[in-house]
Amino acid sequence: MAKITRVREFGKRLYLTFRVWLLALVGVLVLSVILGTGLMFFIPLTARYALVAFYLLFTEIMAYPLVHLIAGSTGQIVSSFAYNRKHKPKEHYLQNGQHVAKKMNMEYDKPIYLTDNPSVTGPFTNLFSRKIYFPSSTINELHPTEIDATFGHELAHIKYQWKFVRELLLVTLATWAFAILLAYFTIIPMVYAIAQFAFMMLMLSVVMRRNESLADWASGNATTPEALISVLDYFEAKCKGNGSSITHPSFQARKKRLERLFDSDR
């Protein structure tokens, strides 16, 4: 019994690994070209069935984390709304807040907001209200220099907000261009839709993960990379996986990138 559970656990983890997801997406794109176009007629019937089976599997893997991501973030927004109405997040002025902002060439004299909401497991920025939220526990558990580094990362999301929006627009345009190209070759509408979706997700993931790296880099420059690395250690210990997702690079990759800032003069 224990063995079966272990196999199932392993399967679950493998299923959610970012790399597997990425491979599935590339698989969907490649198979879309084979199955959705005239190429299909050159393939023997049995091989065709096998490819269709793989195609369905890859599509399933592609959709799985997305459903979680969308359901998860919608759940968090709704629960935050309900929670914040009863327990207003506390304003908290960071001693070094303005100093960090100045180093990032920004004017920012607003407080951060502390929340005890259990569904908020890490700091985040609401880009619509431009408010930065921290779980209350982080203020007690992190060193002030680590708080500054975390704040710097969130502030960078505000600083590069419009760059991020521009890149999202670019993804939309690229997806359109890809769709026009696809329309030219694809003969099965279903395959067409799935391929278009896979392409958009691939691009979105690249943009979102790059946006996180940029925020790390900006904060590491304005505060210290050492402090931010130790913050990443803190969250890595708290979370079960390696941190790698559609939206974020793994903790390891982020720390490695920050280490490059060690020798630069800031």
Ligand SMILES: [Zn+2]
């Ligand atoms: Zn971030």
